[in-house]
Amino acid sequence: MPVMMKAAVFVAPGRIELADKPIPDVGPNDALVRITTTTICGTDVHILKGEYPVAPGLTVGHEPVGVIEKLGSAVQGYREGQRVIAGAICPNFNSYAAQDGVPSQDGSYLVASGRCACHGYKATAGWRFGNIIDGTQAEYVLVPDAQANLAPIPDGLTDEQVLMCPDIMSTGFKGAENANIRIGDTVVVFAQGPIGLCATAGARLLGATTVIGVDSNDHRLDIAKKLGADVTLNFTRCDVVDEVMKLTGGRGADAAIEALGQQATFENALRVLKPGGTLSSLGVYSSDLKIPLGAFAAGLGDHRIVTALCPGGKERMRRLMNVVAANRLDLGLMVTHHYRLDDIVAAYDLFSHQRDGVLKVAVKP
Amino acid sequence: MPVMMKAAVFVAPGRIELADKPIPDVGPNDALVRITTTTICGTDVHILKGEYPVAPGLTVGHEPVGVIEKLGSAVQGYREGQRVIAGAICPNFNSYAAQDGVPSQDGSYLVASGRCACHGYKATAGWRFGNIIDGTQAEYVLVPDAQANLAPIPDGLTDEQVLMCPDIMSTGFKGAENANIRIGDTVVVFAQGPIGLCATAGARLLGATTVIGVDSNDHRLDIAKKLGADVTLNFTRCDVVDEVMKLTGGRGADAAIEALGQQATFENALRVLKPGGTLSSLGVYSSDLKIPLGAFAAGLGDHRIVTALCPGGKERMRRLMNVVAANRLDLGLMVTHHYRLDDIVAAYDLFSHQRDGVLKVAVKP
């Protein structure tokens, strides 16, 4: 086995570049996975632009599809050579946070490693790949807490078919799950990027009967229809709140899912709701949010606002791959472009400028 | 039976006065209740000040304790002379909203009465007494949907013991119920007015083991201790967020209950939370709210923000009176002053200026 590998590392704002790094050692609870396919996420673009700080030299990327190269001594029930994925968030399920119901929010390793003096949970601290430890845009990645996080790929599924499971699908579906959907619900999904499209698909899979996709891009609205939207609204050509009220006979939507991370979508998600409705928020916001008094019924509307970080773990991945294997959903159509790892700088260039109708790229070492 | 009665009516901003009004007729689904005790709520003070609009001439008040004087022809299972209460919110349980799980939010009668062209739910529309129909600060009140809303008082309980059930206790407890409390939780309650005190008591009754009451008034903090707080914090003398972090070993509170309706308390309620925690909001806000980006973890903290309007209905009232009858809680100690209905102008004066350590007043025709 070689000792060095190629990896895409953050160098400085504006620069993610290919570098040679040593292949990491495998501790008792780790697994080394040889990447066969990975992808670029919107978060990676924030890192590239310097909007989200990571340590210079860190390998970026958090969506692994690959093959087990080497297992830690304490990891049982897997075999080397097995095809696996792992979640974008690889939680430590031994943590207080995980046992308390929020595996993605554990920050105990930050304490252990001396990076943080906190004793408790730390928001988003469950996200490690390409954030705190080396990520997946490389020839190899070290999966921590491997016993909890390695998820075997069912026979017959291609890399592309499961490439959305680690992050986009897990996040989008969580948005639908948090929306508390019951059979017969009307659900409005604001923004139809990759995560919004998965939220749209998830809302339909959970029993909503009027799924409304909102975006300004007609091409994305077309894909929304293919993935589960009953109705699509282009907000540049209509008043979304008015339309939802018409579609629901004045009742309002049972739930709204925000999948962009902006004030306008957050606010409209609240405005379309019935009293008693749920705003499920997925977006990563970049400034304080305003809750308009009227849309919030002055605090008396029996509303729920729920946020989420992408769930991980092998059981979550197993369930998501079940959805794919059962042909409930074809997320392969989201992979619009293919690149070799050697060309990742070009891939970032295309993806960060959203050129050529790109939704997601597949990157292969 | 007489045909006229005394009632406290809203005349104009700054003026609530006693007037003579006809005792109302009783429709098939109504009940006429002779008031024996009622009280004044913070909302009534907003009405008095003209901050919340109601029709001039409307009888105010929404917390009835009394005796059934006359039952509508279709109301079964009660008898005239029976002691009863009814919720501040008297829902129409036949409505779509009620069958959908939010009885307090039905506005269907607004459509029926021609007051509103909406076809769906309408936030807060379930509140009728002293808002849309004549209220309880009178010798008699007409209870709508009486079959659903009349709740017999268990033998042995005084008017004062059940006077908080229709609104303060139902609202405060709902705040605790929405906080999703599990055994061993830490719950912080911001503001220890009547509703906050009930939220404090409710949090303890539901199994929280570190209930933290926050206020600037030491007298109210003393009462909080009597009603269930393990710890009290006077925010004029400490940094509440720091203290909560210390008390929880850096972990953060499992839930926070906002019981004031202001930006500062809303914001701090978010800041004390663990990732994955719940902000249960009870306050009536008077302006747009700001959600600070950091406290909200940029939308990635698995947070929940939940609002509520006071739940009503005879089953709710039955359960709350059970709490009183079982000696779990003595809310009688909240009744600090007594007035006759004839002196209600003086009662408003005392209560609206929060003089003399007043928490709640009992008003008796």
Next chain:
Amino acid sequence: MPVMMKAAVFVAPGRIELADKPIPDVGPNDALVRITTTTICGTDVHILKGEYPVAPGLTVGHEPVGVIEKLGSAVQGYREGQRVIAGAICPNFNSYAAQDGVPSQDGSYLVASGRCACHGYKATAGWRFGNIIDGTQAEYVLVPDAQANLAPIPDGLTDEQVLMCPDIMSTGFKGAENANIRIGDTVVVFAQGPIGLCATAGARLLGATTVIGVDSNDHRLDIAKKLGADVTLNFTRCDVVDEVMKLTGGRGADAAIEALGQQATFENALRVLKPGGTLSSLGVYSSDLKIPLGAFAAGLGDHRIVTALCPGGKERMRRLMNVVAANRLDLGLMVTHHYRLDDIVAAYDLFSHQRDGVLKVAVKP
């Protein structure tokens, strides 16, 4: 308007016959509905055989599709001539039971009418049509608590398309809802009669990805595939428990739905479950049930067994008709035979002997 109507009444065990009865008077909270289509349920066959006691002379049937003929004086928001359905169970939503979360279980009117000395809930007492009051196999039916129970049919839907909503679909879907389904679940549905087929469809609509239909009738298993089953098992040709274990890699099913009401299906529903799984029971049993010690893990398996009575009310009906209107499901294919009300004796004969591949019959006055 005529004063007499034709109605199918229970005469004695073995005899349900057409009779002339007066069209009922309409009280303030009632509505008189002219039936355009109704159907026969398995429960009606139990009544016919004398296995379930009803008063001689009672009109049978509990699945109404029709037109509002006359509204009670207190019923608002509907118009005469409007096409409506009502649930098989028409709950009194003003009752303690309904406000407590189980509208189908209220028996308060039994007390009011002197039929029962109980003061509390009474199991199954929410079922009135064709059980305690005159039912729907007639030219007209009186709908009690009409404000809560009349559900307008969306434009464009035929009688046949909504005929399953009042009972079969509401019950079958409740079975799926009680199964606590999460995305990626394996759900086994025991028996593929009309209710089991709806449970199969409901399980798929709620996100199960391996829906397994079990029956001995290959024709019904074919319909199961059309309505949502991923896999079907004919229990006369395989060991169902073994097959489920194979299909789940030894893990067991996440949930099982019992839709027959017999010991064998109840027991196997328990045997296929994973520890922590849910048995959602829909069947009407006719004798004591046995829980096998091993399948129950001696009481230590974190199992849930949940039963249900068909949910009713206008909001429930609205949601189910939404499912139909959104083309999620075509239950029209369950209506295999058509009869006129005049020929209802022949319809009972066919249906009770399950001749000619009958699933459900449509009966039209």
Next chain:
Amino acid sequence: MPVMMKAAVFVAPGRIELADKPIPDVGPNDALVRITTTTICGTDVHILKGEYPVAPGLTVGHEPVGVIEKLGSAVQGYREGQRVIAGAICPNFNSYAAQDGVPSQDGSYLVASGRCACHGYKATAGWRFGNIIDGTQAEYVLVPDAQANLAPIPDGLTDEQVLMCPDIMSTGFKGAENANIRIGDTVVVFAQGPIGLCATAGARLLGATTVIGVDSNDHRLDIAKKLGADVTLNFTRCDVVDEVMKLTGGRGADAAIEALGQQATFENALRVLKPGGTLSSLGVYSSDLKIPLGAFAAGLGDHRIVTALCPGGKERMRRLMNVVAANRLDLGLMVTHHYRLDDIVAAYDLFSHQRDGVLKVAVKP
């Protein structure tokens, strides 16, 4: 450090004896704990009698209070010398079962160790101490998955105060948690042994306002009153079902908790329920159970039957110790007798014959 220790081992039916065994080696994810106090459970008596099979030579006992002697190389955030407890069930939180919500039910290590060919969950397989691996009635115990299972004891709490947390309190409270208690509920707890007493206490802590304890032993009923029962019923002197119906005005109990494991208590727990009520079962049954048709409303009563295995993990232990530290409950009064480990045969003799009013014994090496 010594290499040998004393341990109580199962020899043959009727014989649990003290033996010398090597102190075990510590793997990377283990911790060696020096026992300071442990206790004997009813399950241990079943083992003693040969009614529950364990391997001859196995150290019995599953309730550890002690001090960390040595930590595995991969275990972080603890220090040697720290006082800790661990749950009777020490789950592998990396397992599919744990990530799926039932940590107590994972059997993956059985596969890994070759003891079981199953691939999935296995009921009760989460219980390891004194069942599959050496237990706690010894000078030292090896805690598996230590990172997930070691729970530091808060300062100021004695061994006796936390001795019930690992099993009795965790199980009893789970019974109350599964009962789905809401404020104002009536809850009946059948049997007031140690687990039933904890269920009684838990029901009160969660907001039930009429907690009814049932037993035949007046002394235990007295303790039930001290720990939270509002009413106690000695079933040898009254008809429990009749009494509960009287106490609830004919409505039935909202929930019943079975804490004995026998047909009679299971059956009565069902009989006292309202339609829509929950039977939370904790008992370990030794034969098939019968569900009476009438009490089950023929399957139409909207009933829930829920079972549980004791929850474990450090977060669970942390929460239970919080209850003790907050003075909500004094379980020290359950410890009626003290023994040295050297005298454990005598302790078994007393406990298995339930002599001298014994509830629980403390055993100290």
